[in-house]
Amino acid sequence: MTNKRGFFLTLEGAEGVGKSTNIEFITQYLEQRGIDYVLTREPGGTQLGEKIRELLLAVHEESMSELTELLLVFAARAQHLDKIIEPALAAGKWVVCDRFTDATFAYQGAGRGLSMETIGELESMVQGELRPDLTLILDLDPEIGMQRASNRGELDRFEREQMSFFRHVRQGYLDIAQAEPERCTVIDAAKSLKDVKLDLLAALEQGLSKIT
Numbered sequence: 001m002t003n004k005r006g007f008f009l010t011l012e013g014a015e016g017v018g019k020s021t022n023i024e025f026i027t028q029y030l031e032q033r034g035i036d037y038v039l040t041r042e043p044g045g046t047q048l049g050e051k052i053r054e055l056l057l058a059v060h061e062e063s064m065s066e067l068t069e070l071l072l073v074f075a076a077r078a079q080h081l082d083k084i085i086e087p088a089l090a091a092g093k094w095v096v097c098d099r100f101t102d103a104t105f106a107y108q109g110a111g112r113g114l115s116m117e118t119i120g121e122l123e124s125m126v127q128g129e130l131r132p133d134l135t136l137i138l139d140l141d142p143e144i145g146m147q148r149a150s151n152r153g154e155l156d157r158f159e160r161e162q163m164s165f166f167r168h169v170r171q172g173y174l175d176i177a178q179a180e181p182e183r184c185t186v187i188d189a190a191k192s193l194k195d196v197k198l199d200l201l202a203a204l205e206q207g208l209s210k211i212t
């Protein structure tokens, strides 16, 4: 019997768009359908990766160079792929991931202005051919997103960025969606949570219909 490879689903979007809120809804949907999944996030997902996440999000006395930030993100990702993502997909499970490499193109590329080509080279080095099967991008005016995020408590190192940074991040995501419409679905995250869920459900069912 051939072991069918799993399905790699990523949820993307800037601060406060509703990724964490909606990912729970997505996993409930998978459970109802009897689909075996692993829920994880980036940066992080493994013990070492979560330590790198802490380094990335904490505000340090010494400013972090942009290249350090980029390499830390990919270091965490290499660990994540090796320990969690690749084994789960090989075992036929779904991997549901709160952010992945699109976030690197959006934050470190569009946001920080690092070379997209360099990021693409690191992507190939770390991931080989692996890309998500389906990516749901929650899109929202960053003013609203930051308002939502600021209700969560103290702001992390990214959340302290200027509004212009988040506008670039948002555009970065929209550019990816435009370049890869087969893989990416943009969801209007300004709608009520109920309507966002309906749109997510529709996108998921469309994604599922392609593989079953």
Ligand SMILES: Nc1ncnc2c1ncn2[C@@H]1O[C@H](COP(=O)(O)OP(=O)(O)O)[C@@H](O)[C@H]1O
Binding pocket: 013, 014, 015, 016, 017, 018, 019, 020, 021, 022, 148, 149, 151, 189, 190, 191, 192, 193, 194, 196
């Ligand atoms: N569609 C929505 N409308 C109103 N509030 C929302 C919506 N989606 C999420 N929220 C709220 O916004 C805040 C940030 O959501 P969260 O899921 O933590 O965002 P993210 O993980 O994308 O940063 C939470 O308090 C959440 O309840």
Ligand SMILES: [Mg+2]
Binding pocket: 019, 020, 021
């Ligand atoms: Mg979140």
